Amino acid sequence: MITLSADTRPNSARPTPAHRHGPSLVSVRDGLWRVVDRSGAVLGHIEREGHGDTERYLARRLLASSRRIEMGAFWRIDDAADCFR
Template identity: 55%
Template sequence: MSAPVLAAPRETFPAAPPGLTITAVGAGLWRVALPGGPVLGHIERRTHGDVERYAARRLVGGGVRAMALGEFWSAADAAECFR
């Protein structure tokens, strides 16, 4: 019998942008929403070697698809795309 595979722990978003609610939905993936309102999109941490970047995607078409907003050096910069 093989050992169970454990999911990676969800992390707190490394920034606290005012006017947005950011919730962990997976390892290195966060949902961005207005407080008590609709989901605006997602931010994903991407690593390339020892470099971290944050990719922002905005939901469009009623949340059916996502549009890339860009990759950023900091989590705070990625969150600013949604304000």
Template identity: 50%
Template sequence: MTVGLRIVADTPQGRLHDERHDMSTAVLARTRVPFPAVVPGLTISPAAPDLWRVSRASGAVVGHIERHGGDDRVRYRARRVLPGGIRSIELGEFWSPREAAELFR
């Protein structure tokens, strides 16, 4: 016996609707949060959960900072975008978000 479930739509409230029932399922999604430090001369904006895009005042993207690890062992990995914007190189891992961002100044 095969049981099929057809998902009709993702609603603005973040719930999925099953056309066969009047029930909905909550969808848990990690949200994008602002970068935890302010660094003069740089604009750091959320790109994905635990990932930020680093750009200069001119708007040119210079790299990314990624948070990884658990609550007690959080690290920040900095990556510089190479000319052309397709590839990047890792610059290092840091204990604080400010240290990772200072590499791009």
């Protein structure tokens, strides 16, 4: 399971520990996280999207430097981050 640390401010460039063998989340700005592997390579992004009183998290995987694949929309950030395992 991937969780965010308490420090998810937009200016925080500190990787968020996820799982010992899984990816980490790095805050890019409010509502956007970069997903990186243990070596620091960028795997993709997770973006928070609001819908009235609810939020969901959009996962996008990066392939080559210019291609993105929509992985899906999830109600929990942990579920969105699991796409990158």
